[in-house]
Amino acid sequence: MGERSDWSALRERRMTEPGAVEAYAATRLAYELGRTVRALREDRGWSQSELAGSADMTQSAVARFEAGGTVPTLPVLERLARALGAELVVQLRTPAA
Numbered sequence: 001m002g003e004r005s006d007w008s009a010l011r012e013r014r015m016t017e018p019g020a021v022e023a024y025a026a027t028r029l030a031y032e033l034g035r036t037v038r039a040l041r042e043d044r045g046w047s048q049s050e051l052a053g054s055a056d057m058t059q060s061a062v063a064r065f066e067a068g069g070t071v072p073t074l075p076v077l078e079r080l081a082r083a084l085g086a087e088l089v090v091q092l093r094t095p096a097a
Helices: 002-014 020-043 048-055 059-066 074-084
Strands: none
16 A cells, blocks of 8 residues: 555656656557557557558567557658558647536
């Protein structure tokens, strides 16, 4: 129990540091994008190597992307979308009230 409260306290302190909220948001977005690409790839029955070949990437780059380990650029997202036969949609929206 003490370990959990220690982690919570550490996280709370870290989130007050400059840039922490933005870094957390970027990490969350990278993770969600990676999950989506993985699901699309698996729906097609492709291996990471097959997607990598189709998207002109390496298998390790696809693996890192799917794990949320990299924040992708728009050109990388475009290549992945094209390879997967998906449409890339980038939007800016006002938050729901």
